[in-house]
Amino acid sequence: MSIHITDSLTGKSIPFPKTKKPVRLFVCGPTVYDHSHIGHARTYIAFDAFVRFLRWEKQPVVYIQNITDVDDKIIARAAERGVAYTAIARRYERAYHAAEKKLGIASVDEYPRASSYLKEIIALIETLVAKGYAYQTDHGVYFEIKKFPRYGELSRQNLDAVRPGWRVEIDPQKKDPLDFALWKKTKGEKPAWQSPWGAGRPGWHIEDTDITQKLFGVQYDIHGGASELKFPHHESEIAQQEAASGRHPMVKAWMHTGVLLINGQKMSKSLKNFITIDEFLSTHSANALRYLVLSHHYRSPIDYSADAAHAAHEAMQSVERFAAYGAFVANAKKAEKRLPITTSQKAFAAALENDFNTPAALAQLFRVISHINENAFSLHYTDLLTARAWVIQMLAVLGFTPPKSQKIPVAIRRWSKEREICRGNKQFMQADALRKKIQEVGYTVDDTPIGPFLYHQR
Ligand SMILES: [Zn+2]
Known part of the structure; x- marks a missing residue:
């Protein structure tokens, strides 16, 4: 093609x-x-x-x-x-x-x-x-x-x-x-x-x-x-x-x-509904705006709203989390189920070759993301890492800034370890108190077969 x-x-x-x-x-x-x-x-x-x-x-x-x-x-x-x-x-x-x-x-x-x-x-x-x-x-x-x-x-x-x-x-x-x-x-x-x-x-x-x-x-x-x-x-x-x-x-x-509408209306001087690029970037990331744009076909109109901006923000957050989670899960190295991505790769390129259909191409990437999120521990780790790298690389091809790798602070890791010990001793109240403490400073903790996955939601 x-x-x-x-x-x-x-x-x-x-x-x-x-x-x-x-x-x-x-x-x-x-x-x-x-x-x-x-x-x-x-x-x-x-x-x-x-x-x-x-x-x-x-x-x-x-x-x-x-x-x-x-x-x-x-x-x-x-x-x-x-x-x-x-x-x-x-x-x-x-x-x-x-x-x-x-x-x-x-x-x-x-x-x-x-x-x-x-x-x-x-x-x-x-x-x-x-x-x-x-x-x-x-x-x-x-x-x-x-x-x-x-x-x-x-x-x-x-x-x-x-x-x-x-x-x-x-x-x-x-x-x-x-x-x-x-x-x-x-x-x-x-x-x-x-x-x-x-x-x-x-x-x-x-x-x-x-x-x-x-x-x-x-x-x-x-x-x-x-x-x-x-x-x-x-x-x-x-x-x-x-x-x-x-x-x-x-x-x-x-x-x-296509035109970009603001809450269903044309941007105009008289309606004073202009949102400058700098105004948008004061509350959201450049990646979120890029996602908002590319999740629509270039010819289609976009109806911008606070909800649409927030949904774009969440989509990009899910990519960030996926990148961290995929890297974390790959440490398990036990599962054997293969994850071939050639079909997704072909569909991704075909969508873009056909009148630059970015929503269809992004859908391929997000399909791989959710598949990995749901089945991470049954997947062969090299396949998992290959799929993860492919998603990140294709987002970069479309101009997205790649997800940053997170460094979990020592204090958070210590609380998490203490929490593991409490759980081992069936001290669930103490374990819950530690989870709360971790969440209060903006981190989430998910218990997985290879231990807790710590993540900072930005
Ligand atoms: Zn011109």
Whole structure:
């Protein structure tokens, strides 16, 4: 089986046979005007795990994420705070990288900034103007969507239904309200660059198209991003790229991540229901967020709630406990029942190869975890250790931080030994008092055929 991805443009399953040539993946990066929230994290974690998986399968990948550092939102924020727009852009770019680091996102090869590509952006707009796809007004240069009949195909939009309420840029000289800005003319405000159409700055969509064209060429493998970006952003990227190059399709497959809702509602400024990455990490681990993300298919929506976060936290705790328990039980070395895991291994890889089905892959790992938890003392210890190591390794492939081995403090071990002696002497009240003492400092004690298993629940 080779890797297949369901293309969100055509709905078709696209094969990606293994090759030595790197898969060229572009994912829309952040607009750096504020802290990233867990909705952003959902997309970036999903693609991080995807790229890690491809590389583990020995499929090279070049993964590029752009930084939108020229944008109306950044300029507005800078004006609000009375600082230079670069101060805002660089500050939140640093914050974004810091958040990625905390989340264990480490698979991106390059983060090109839009501001470094002005020369190329201008050249691309000139091509579109020369080919008759773009026109100039007093306010800017626009892409004329009527000239590109497939506009709307990706998002399956009825453009006539969208048009009346569309007010992104108000310019009475626009031919169609949906025509989007390639270049915005400026009147003294910053940032501004010189162009054949006077001083100005690029529109958002052209920035990404230009970066991929420069780094990947006019056709490449996968474009990813949040599904909210389908319209108008990705729709416009297709229009610009294919109009300029005359080549179709722009990419072999589009991968869109589903929306992250908060208690069933869309995250929005007015509802004040944003949860930033740092806010989430102040109460939960990066592993918990990764589990929450990957226990859903990348295309499915996620409904975030305190309960969902807690369930993810508990799932990761069960992995930590399993790692400690598996190592402990292996000391028994007596049982002979074999535990073959080849079926689970095959099913794990097959799930991920089939449109990156992480929930199905995680289910395989958790099946092995519960099998070991339930049957530990009847299993052959080498098989048990192999299975344990496999689970931990596969979680690492998906980007989880491996469980830490626990060191049980001397005092706890002493209390546990004393408790064993009391139990031996049938002094059950004293034994229970010792168990309580151990629990009060956060440890659990489970009696097993090879003695007590001590564990610290974090
Ligand atoms: Zn983009």
